[in-house]
Amino acid sequence: MAGYKVNTPFRIAIVGAGFSGLSAAKELVSLGYEVEVFDKSRGPGGRACTRRREPGGFDHGAPYFEISSPGFIQVARQWYQQGFIAQWTGSFGVSRGGGIQPEQGVVNRWVGYPKMSALGRHLASGLNVRLQTRIERITGAAGQWTLVDETGAEYGEFDWVVFSCPGPQATKMIPDGCPLSDSTEHMEYAMCWVTMLEFAKPLSMKWNAIRFIRGALGSAFRENSKPGRDAKERWVVHADSHWSKLNEDRSEHWVSAALSESFASLTGASAAFVASHRWLYAQSAQRGIRSAMTDSQWQLTVCGDGLSGPGLDAAWSSGVTAAQDIHLSQRTKASHH
Numbered sequence: 001m002a003g004y005k006v007n008t009p010f011r012i013a014i015v016g017a018g019f020s021g022l023s024a025a026k027e028l029v030s031l032g033y034e035v036e037v038f039d040k041s042r043g044p045g046g047r048a049c050t051r052r053r054e055p056g057g058f059d060h061g062a063p064y065f066e067i068s069s070p071g072f073i074q075v076a077r078q079w080y081q082q083g084f085i086a087q088w089t090g091s092f093g094v095s096r097g098g099g100i101q102p103e104q105g106v107v108n109r110w111v112g113y114p115k116m117s118a119l120g121r122h123l124a125s126g127l128n129v130r131l132q133t134r135i136e137r138i139t140g141a142a143g144q145w146t147l148v149d150e151t152g153a154e155y156g157e158f159d160w161v162v163f164s165c166p167g168p169q170a171t172k173m174i175p176d177g178c179p180l181s182d183s184t185e186h187m188e189y190a191m192c193w194v195t196m197l198e199f200a201k202p203l204s205m206k207w208n209a210i211r212f213i214r215g216a217l218g219s220a221f222r223e224n225s226k227p228g229r230d231a232k233e234r235w236v237v238h239a240d241s242h243w244s245k246l247n248e249d250r251s252e253h254w255v256s257a258a259l260s261e262s263f264a265s266l267t268g269a270s271a272a273f274v275a276s277h278r279w280l281y282a283q284s285a286q287r288g289i290r291s292a293m294t295d296s297q298w299q300l301t302v303c304g305d306g307l308s309g310p311g312l313d314a315a316w317s318s319g320v321t322a323a324q325d326i327h328l329s330q331r332t333k334a335s336h337h
């Protein structure tokens with residue numbers, strides 16, 4: 001694919017400024033395409049996000065990430081050199097019900113520095129990203145797509161549209177008749193209730209993170225043990241996925257009480273601040289069969305962890321694959337003319 005660059009303005013819209021959308025955007029821009037990214041949230045980064053709280057904040061989406069695929073190793077090395085990520089080290093434990101044991105094996109955990117959302121902001125800088133814009137549908141046809149947001153405002157025209165959001169959200173936007181929705185509507189995700197806790201005094205526990213094998217709690221992360229964070233004692237607790245599903249329709253208040261009580265039974269301390277967030281599409285249940293899917297006739301592409309499997313590494317690679325699929329399709333069309 002090296003060498004071929006588009007030589008006419010070719011406009012691509014990307015719905016979603018998570019890791020897959022941002023990596024697709026960066027790759028497409030480097031190949032010469034004109035790209036505009038749309039996201040409903042206030043900040044870029046998708047599920048790699050931070051809930052603001054003074055002082056400090058809570059990484060209430062992905063708590064950390066691992067780095068394993070070759071393409072991701074390369075970009076992550078640059079982020080590290082630029083100071084946007086740091087390694088998170090310390091004591092990590094596993095609870096099987098009776099006490100906490102150190103985890104077995106070596107896991108290299110990385111975090112955005114000084115918070116998870118800083119990384120998304122860094123990745124979005126220099127790109128054309130339109131935030132707080134929830135796209136509802138797209139109208140038109142290949143080569144002439146218009147995006148319509150929830151207020152009825154229209155954006156476009158675009159030659160091509162990439163959907164980088166979770167499958168069920170993409171399905172609502174994909175036009176009737178396009179075969180891509182056959183896949184997006186079947187993408188499955190585990191849901192997750194997340195509770196954020198702030199304590200008036202430091203807890204005496206030595207652990208920076210704990211994974212729970214049974215019970216309501218799935219895992220717990222000590223925010224102030226991550227590099228660059230405020231020193232105030234703050235934890236993010238993820239409920240177990242079955243517990244989350246079972247309590248899907250409970251109120252935030254009910255979940256906050258239930259999870260903070262479960263955590264207090266471990267620490268003996270009650271929190272001074274508690275809030276909860278429900279992620280309907282927390283982690284994809286997919287195990288990476290196809291990283292992205294393109295329909296060259298419709299000029300539509302789907303990417304994200306719903307295809308690649310969960311994790312920031314996989315989502316990033318999915319966006320790169322999406323961009324390369326589009327470029328390959330355009331190069332093939334150009335060679336037939």
Ligand SMILES: Cc1cc2nc3c(=O)[nH]c(=O)nc-3n(C[C@H](O)[C@H](O)[C@H](O)COP(=O)(O)OP(=O)(O)OC[C@H]3O[C@@H](n4cnc5c(N)ncnc54)[C@H](O)[C@@H]3O)c2cc1C
Pocket residue numbers: 015016017018019020021038039040041045046047048060061062063064065066133134135136164165166169192194238279281282283284303304305306309310311312313315
């Ligand atoms: C609780 C939790 C724990 C996790 N733990 C880990 C972990 O330990 N390690 C790890 O690597 N990963 C973890 N993840 C998963 C990781 O965050 C995701 O796999 C990854 O962020 C997916 O990136 P993405 O680009 O595919 O999707 P997203 O990050 O979800 O990006 C999609 C974007 O699309 C936007 N969007 C959706 N619909 C619309 C619309 N209609 N209009 C405009 N914009 C729209 C959303 O606002 C979002 O910004 C976790 C996630 C959660 C929630």
